[in-house]
């Protein structure tokens with residue numbers, strides 16, 4: 001039986017334990033959307049994770065969705081990520097940056113007036129926080145077929161920047177309703193070219209991005225996150241047959257690349273996730289979503305049932321910089337404070353105490 005505290009190897013990534021810090025958007029990037037000292041302290045505090053997956057990070061300026069999220073496309077941002085990587089490595093940890101192009105989950109007011117682009121001109125339901133308060137999502141402009149290689153190139157550029165900054169790799173964010181997921185979803189993708197229609201066509205863009213990024217920095221430094229059938233941000237995925245076909249096509253396209261890992265947000269006990277794991281053939285990081293908090297018992301149980309090779313932990317890692325030590329010793333936990341999740345300063349960010357404080 002695999003234990004949470006056993007080491008693991010995922011491609012080039014050497015995990016000291018199987019507790020992965022889940023990607024957590026915190027909206028605290030500095031000037032020029034670059035990480036700064038405060039962000040380096042935050043990630044450095046959490047270096048005892050087997051692997052840190054960074055907050056969603058835009059591969060291009062137009063790929064920004066929310067306020068104050070970091071990018072990894074400018075030289076200034078690369079230098080900011082170097083601070084973060086150095087802090088994590090100094091603590092003996094490893095960090096991959098999550099590349100998140102937000103697509104239609106965006107607003108021009110959050111990114112200096114830049115337009116919103118997506119697979120199709122279909123607005124996301126709901127609203128987004130902007131500097132002037134909540135606003136409806138705007139109608140995105142549908143990307144032309146001949147623009148897609150440019151988006152792939154942005155991912156490749158960002159991935160190369162991650163390596164240049166000294167980070168350990170990248171995770172492609174193809175979950176939770178952002179650009180790559182918008183290609184997969186049949187309610188967000190109404191394209192009539194080779195990137196829309198059939199399940200394989202909807203999976204095509206994600207496979208192309210993964211292939212190009214793997215070629216650029218090595219597949220053993222690339223992971224990917226998906227959230228099949230999670231029903232999020234207007235991508236409902238209610239047709240189980242279509243979901244199985246779409247994600248089956250995706251994972252069959254990814255399997256030959258031998259990526260470092262697959263990261264699934266969703267029920268790891270479902271037939272769907274079990275099937276995807278088998279077809280992927282490499283390490284699986286599990287996380288069963290927002291509805292319940294990933295606690296020690298849940299995480300241990302996932303590994304005891306052999307549902308994956310590691311468990312991603314979000315909110316409890318946010319609130320407990322030394323979570324693996326606390327779980328190992330049965331120490332008390334700090335409670336996550338929702339009011340300071342998104343945006344603000346060091347409060348609710350770097351001031352959660354460690355056991356040794």
Ligand SMILES: Cc1cc2nc3c(=O)[nH]c(=O)nc-3n(C[C@H](O)[C@H](O)[C@H](O)COP(=O)(O)O)c2cc1C
Pocket residue numbers: 022023024025026054055056098173175176225265287288289290292293294312313314315316341342
């Ligand atoms: C504040 C916050 C920010 C998040 N940001 C991201 C993100 O940038 N990328 C992503 O893939 N998931 C994101 N998630 C989802 C988490 O990675 C994780 O799947 C979720 O919190 C459920 O795990 P938990 O129960 O361990 O918290 C976020 C969740 C929270 C609470």
